[in-house]
Structure formats: C-alpha cells, structure tokens
Amino acid sequence: MKGILVFIEQREGKLNRVSYEAIVAGQRLAQTLSQEVSAVVVGFNISDIATEVATKQLSTVYSVEHELLSNYTPDGFALAMKQAVEQLEPLMVIFPHTYLVRDFAPKLAASLGKSMVGDCISYKYEDGRLRFVRQIFQGKINADVSITDTPPYFVSFQSGAYRGDDVITDGAAPIVRLEVTISPEQIRIKPLELFREAKQSVDLTQSKAIVAVGRGIKSAENIVIAEKLAAVLGADLAASRPICDNGWLPMDRQIGSSGQTVAPKLYVALGISGAIQHVVGMKNSSVIVAINKDANAPIFDIADFGIVGDLFEVVPALTEELQKLKEG
Amino acid sequence: MKILVCVKQVPSRDAILRLNETSQWIQERDIAYEVNEPDAYAVEEALRIKEKLGGEVVILSMGPERAQITIKDALAKGATRAIHICDPKLEHLDPLTQCRVMAEAIRREGFDLLFTGLQSDDNGFGQTGVILGELLGVPSATIAMAVEIQPDGKTVKVKRELESGWFQWYELPLPASITIQSGLNQPRYATLKGIMEAKKKPIQKLSAANLGFDEAALTPKQHVEKVYFPVKNKKTEIIEGSAKEAAAKLAAKLKEARALV
Ligand SMILES: Cc1cc2nc3c(=O)[nH]c(=O)nc-3n(C[C@H](O)[C@H](O)[C@H](O)COP(=O)(O)OP(=O)(O)OC[C@H]3O[C@@H](n4cnc5c(N)ncnc54)[C@H](O)[C@@H]3O)c2cc1C
Ligand SMILES: Nc1ncnc2c1ncn2[C@@H]1O[C@H](COP(=O)(O)O)[C@@H](O)[C@H]1O
Numbered sequence A: 001m002k003g004i005l006v007f008i009e010q011r012e013g014k015l016n017r018v019s020y021e022a023i024v025a026g027q028r029l030a031q032t033l034s035q036e037v038s039a040v041v042v043g044f045n046i047s048d049i050a051t052e053v054a055t056k057q058l059s060t061v062y063s064v065e066h067e068l069l070s071n072y073t074p075d076g077f078a079l080a081m082k083q084a085v086e087q088l089e090p091l092m093v094i095f096p097h098t099y100l101v102r103d104f105a106p107k108l109a110a111s112l113g114k115s116m117v118g119d120c121i122s123y124k125y126e127d128g129r130l131r132f133v134r135q136i137f138q139g140k141i142n143a144d145v146s147i148t149d150t151p152p153y154f155v156s157f158q159s160g161a162y163r164g165d166d167v168i169t170d171g172a173a174p175i176v177r178l179e180v181t182i183s184p185e186q187i188r189i190k191p192l193e194l195f196r197e198a199k200q201s202v203d204l205t206q207s208k209a210i211v212a213v214g215r216g217i218k219s220a221e222n223i224v225i226a227e228k229l230a231a232v233l234g235a236d237l238a239a240s241r242p243i244c245d246n247g248w249l250p251m252d253r254q255i256g257s258s259g260q261t262v263a264p265k266l267y268v269a270l271g272i273s274g275a276i277q278h279v280v281g282m283k284n285s286s287v288i289v290a291i292n293k294d295a296n297a298p299i300f301d302i303a304d305f306g307i308v309g310d311l312f313e314v315v316p317a318l319t320e321e322l323q324k325l326k327e328g
Numbered sequence B: 001m002k003i004l005v006c007v008k009q010v011p012s013r014d015a016i017l018r019l020n021e022t023s024q025w026i027q028e029r030d031i032a033y034e035v036n037e038p039d040a041y042a043v044e045e046a047l048r049i050k051e052k053l054g055g056e057v058v059i060l061s062m063g064p065e066r067a068q069i070t071i072k073d074a075l076a077k078g079a080t081r082a083i084h085i086c087d088p089k090l091e092h093l094d095p096l097t098q099c100r101v102m103a104e105a106i107r108r109e110g111f112d113l114l115f116t117g118l119q120s121d122d123n124g125f126g127q128t129g130v131i132l133g134e135l136l137g138v139p140s141a142t143i144a145m146a147v148e149i150q151p152d153g154k155t156v157k158v159k160r161e162l163e164s165g166w167f168q169w170y171e172l173p174l175p176a177s178i179t180i181q182s183g184l185n186q187p188r189y190a191t192l193k194g195i196m197e198a199k200k201k202p203i204q205k206l207s208a209a210n211l212g213f214d215e216a217a218l219t220p221k222q223h224v225e226k227v228y229f230p231v232k233n234k235k236t237e238i239i240e241g242s243a244k245e246a247a248a249k250l251a252a253k254l255k256e257a258r259a260l261v
Helices: A018-033 A047-055 A074-088 A099-112 A221-231 A241-245 A313-328 B039-055 B067-077 B095-109 B128-136 B192-198 B243-256
Strands: A004-008 A037-043 A061-065 A094-095 A118-125 A129-136 A139-145 A152-156 A173-177 A188-198 A209-213 A238-239 A266-270 A287-292 A305-308 B002-005 B009-011 B033-035 B056-062 B081-085 B113-117 B140-149 B155-161 B166-173 B177-178 B203-206 B222-228
Touching: A004 A018, A004 A074, A018 A037, A018 A118, A018 A152, A018 B177, A037 A047, A037 A074, A047 A061, A047 A173, A061 A074, A074 A099, A074 B140, A094 A099, A094 B009, A099 A118, A099 B095, A099 B128, A099 B140, A118 A139, A129 B222, A209 A221, A221 A238, A221 A266, A221 A313, A221 B033, A238 A241, A238 B095, A287 A313, A287 B243, A305 B243, A313 B243, B002 B039, B002 B095, B002 B128, B009 B067, B033 B039, B033 B067, B039 B056, B039 B067, B039 B113, B039 B140, B039 B177, B056 B067, B056 B095, B067 B203, B081 B095, B095 B128, B128 B140, B128 B177, B140 B166, B155 B177, B166 B177
Parallel strands: A004 A037, A004 A094, A037 A061, A061 A173, A094 A152, A118 A152, A209 A238, A209 A266, A266 A287, A287 A305, B002 B056, B002 B113, B056 B081, B081 B203, B113 B177, B140 B177
Antiparallel strands: A118 A129, A129 A139, A139 B222, A188 B166, B009 B033, B140 B155, B155 B166
C-alpha cells in the first residue's frame, strides 16, 4: 500500500474549491511521509475538472467516470471509490470534510472494514509516528488520534485547516481513467430536486454592526437584552443556530455554515460558544467581541476583545456605557 | 412503522470541562449531562411518525449507567421501550467498532426507519448513522431537515440540508438510516403522565458479551493518545474587572478602535 490519494469534490460538473485544501493536506503529508500524492475525481463528464486538477503538483489524476455517477448519491460514490481504492491500494485517502463527504465517506471506509478519522484540523509527525488532531466537545478540546489499524487510512480535514492558495501548482499530471462497474439497482437512493428556500427577508451581509445571541441567552424573553445593546450600537440582531432552531428568532437571522456569512465592522457574540459551523459565518468581521462566562469557549480564539463573565450582568452595563459615550 | 432512534447522553453544553488524570479524556465526574441535541429532534420526529402511522419507537443508547436518565426522558415523551448497551468495555470506541456493536443490537431488533443525530457533541464523529446504514445493508441519507413517509409505506422522502443555503430532496426505499439535523421540528416536553408511564416501560440492558463481542472483536482501530485545551492563536484582549468596570473599558476600547458605527 503506498501513495496518498486525494478525493476531489465536484457537483454538477463544478469543482468545490475546498478540494484544493485537501490537496494541500495531501501534498504536506506526502512530503512528511515521503510518499507520492495523486488525486481522484468521481462523476460523469468531468474531464474539465480532471484537467484543471492536473495543473497541481500531483503524480497522477485518476478519473472515475460513469453515467450512474452523474448525480451524486452516497451509494454510487461509495461504490466507485471502493473500486478505485481496491485498484490503487493507497496508503491513505484524504477528503475535504464537506457535507457530501460526510454523506458517503464513512460508508466507503466501513465497506472496506476501515474506521475513518474525520474532521481533522492538522496532523503531527514525531518519532516516526503519525497523529491526527481533531476537535472534540464542540471545539473546546483537541484530541491527538493515531490509527492502530492497517492501511488504507481514511482521513478528512475540516474546511480552513489548510489554505487552498498554498497548493503547489506547476504540475502536469497524467490523467488516467479508472474503470468501475456499477449497476442501476445498486443505487438505492433517488436524488430529486435541488433548491434554495424562499429568499431571505433580512440581508445581514450588508450590516455594519451585528449583535449575535447564542444559547447563553437562555430564553426567548431575554433576547430583549441583546436588542437594547443592538439599538445603541445601531446593529442588526443575529443568532447561532440553536436560537433559530428553537424559534426564538427567525431562520434568516442565523449566522454560520447553514446560515448567512457576514463580515461587519463589529460583531458582538453574546453567549455563543464559537463552534466551527458558527465561526465560518463571521470570522472575517473586522472587530469581534465575545462575552461568555466560559474562559475556554472557542469563541475567545477568534475574538479581538473578550469579557469572561455573565452576559446578564455585562450586557446591560455595556449598553449603559455605550449610551453614555453616545450622549458624549 | 417501527422506528429505532439512537440517543446519546453527552456533557451538557454549559458544563465546564476538565481533563482527566491521564489527559486521555475529560473528567466525567461532577458534570451535568443532557441528551445530544439533534437526538432530541430525532426522537420528536419518530414520535410524530408513530402518532400518524402507528407502530413503535424504540430508543437505543450506548453509554454508562447514567444514560438511563436520558433514556427515561425519551420514554416519558412517548417512546415505546428502550435498549441500553451498558458495559465499561464499550467506552471510547472508534467510530467503526462502536457501530459494529450498535449494529448487532439493531439487527436483532429490526426496524423500518433508523434515526441518529447528525453529530455527537462529545466525539463529534458525524459518522454513526452512515456507518450503521452500511453495516445493516440499508441506504442512508444525512442532515435531514424533513422526513416524509410516502403513502405506499415503502419509501421515504428526505429533505437534506446542503451547504450555502441549498437543499435537496432524496427518495429512499425502507428500511433506511437517516441522520437528523437540529431544527426540523419543535421537540415536546415530557408530561407528568408521561413520566409516570415511563416507569413501567421496559429497558433491555445489553453487554458486550450479550452481543457476542469479545476482546478481539473490540480491538481499537483508532486511539486517542492525548486530549488538551487548544492554544489560542489570536491574541484576544481579555478585559478584566467587575461587569461594570469591564463594560466601561470595553466601550472605550471599541470607540478607540473605531468599531462604533
Ligand atoms: C452540519 C452542521 C451545520 C451547522 N450550522 C450552523 C450554523 O449555520 N450556525 C450556527 O450557529 N451553528 C451551526 N451548527 C451548530 C453548531 O455546531 C453549534 O452547535 C452552535 O453554533 C452552538 O450554538 P451556541 O454557541 O449558541 O450554543 P452553545 O454551544 O450551547 O454555547 C452557549 C455558550 O453560552 C455561554 N453561556 C451560557 N450562559 C451564559 C451567561 N449567562 N453569560 C455568558 N455566557 C453564557 C456558554 O459558556 C457557552 O459557551 C451546525 C452544526 C452542524 C453539525
Ligand atoms: N453511544 C451512543 N449511543 C447511542 N447513539 C449514539 C451513540 N454514539 C453516537 N450515537 C448516535 O449517532 C449520532 C452521531 O454521533 P457521532 O457519529 O458520534 O457524531 C448521535 O447523534 C447519536 O444519535
């Protein structure tokens, strides 16, 4: 078993850019382990994507094309990748940790009797031993995980763990087609229409300032505390997912991977822990303020200013101070 | 319709976590626990289907003795009965090995629909429902925001959340494994009557040996060597003082940083 194989994600003939982050992870690991790195594209009518990927420094780009792979299904992709892995016998298969990968990669690994290490943020190589770093407990704690099984190893990296811009280019990798056999009855799941929900009524992407509430606010009635702060700041109100799930604020106020992505001048996070799915939606804000009673909350990793304390005491005081400033 | 719902007990979100003596996990003593968030939505979705179409909702949980509280809460909400896989040998398993154990219990039970949450708050594997589908030989769909059993009773339509605001409907033949995303319904609270009734509902306890897993079958495929608090990369300026003092300092700093608009 040798070589590192990077799974390139495409959907409807469009390359998902996070695939480049996975290539970077692959290129780094290949260097660490003195291995070659190649990539695999799965789908139908994907020659443009394979050609684009081949411009990166890779030993080979494999293309797995089949009519039954034209629409993504977990059944189809797991079957195709299983055959690719069996033919290529790589040491390691690397994925970007996307919704599509979450949907089929654990199935692929299990079909080969392997246990995948998912959603890693980095790796370490010391004394000839490889460990992958994953976040546990919602990003509050990191874990160094080693694989105690035989290869192939299946590993996915969280989006943002590597920078797509760091991909080594100047490649002219040969494109090699891999044959796979899939029959229609093996695809049990039928993809139907792809759609977006009705247009959102608030556009937070244009906000200059945002006050966002998280579960630390405890109940719908308490949101008024945040509203008062927002009013004095001239800010829009937003929320983490659980607040919208609970129906305390409408869905279109949600920030994060399944909500809006914003970059205001000021983002004030109240009682938000800072889970990666929230942070991806707001990390590019110019000034980030976090008020949280847990000093270890991951939100403090990205905040410019932080107050470790009870928001029910701090927020009214802050509102008052800002009001004073405003009145000069 | 027989629906099996996997429910995990995890440290409550507010719990202040400490590392254990060997720094291989957290200290499990002296913290509060609660149901893993999406699992609560999975239970609610299952109950609604049962109320509409009849059948039963069976809760499956693997975890220590304390998980009984979480199991009983699901029973109090209306689940029919429960299976509790409880054995110290089954703690801290890798995703595949954990699923092999759970799959064995599920296979013996049988089901039309298998629900799991999309991710656990503690391990955060995000893999369980998909692996269970594979091991049990049924199709799977992840990150469900709606689940609709079709009139033929043989297929289910699932609205999957995709990235950046996209969704897609999928159709799967039953039996199927579906991972549930938070927010697809409003979970109910247990009623007093429900809590009383739950006392009489059966909870079947299973061990590794009951399920035919010896030490060799539980050989880990992954090993958590060390856990630790992440080092913060960004220099966050933590503002100290009483709530009032800190608030005043912060207001001044924001003004200075021209962050006030
Ligand atoms: C596929 C997927 C997609 C997701 N998409 C999104 C998304 O788009 N947006 C999103 O936000 N999340 C999303 N999530 C959920 C995300 O993982 C977290 O669960 C969520 O962001 C947590 O919200 P929270 O910080 O409000 O709650 P918690 O994690 O419960 O944090 C509450 C915080 O409040 C603090 N607190 C409690 N009481 C007080 C007090 N009195 N004073 C001060 N602080 C207090 C606590 O210390 C804690 O840090 C997604 C998850 C998945 C798996
Ligand atoms: N020990 C367990 N007992 C019951 N259900 C579990 C267990 N571990 C995981 N699950 C289920 O699998 C889902 C995803 O967990 P994970 O794959 O660990 O992120 C959870 O939301 C639960 O529904």
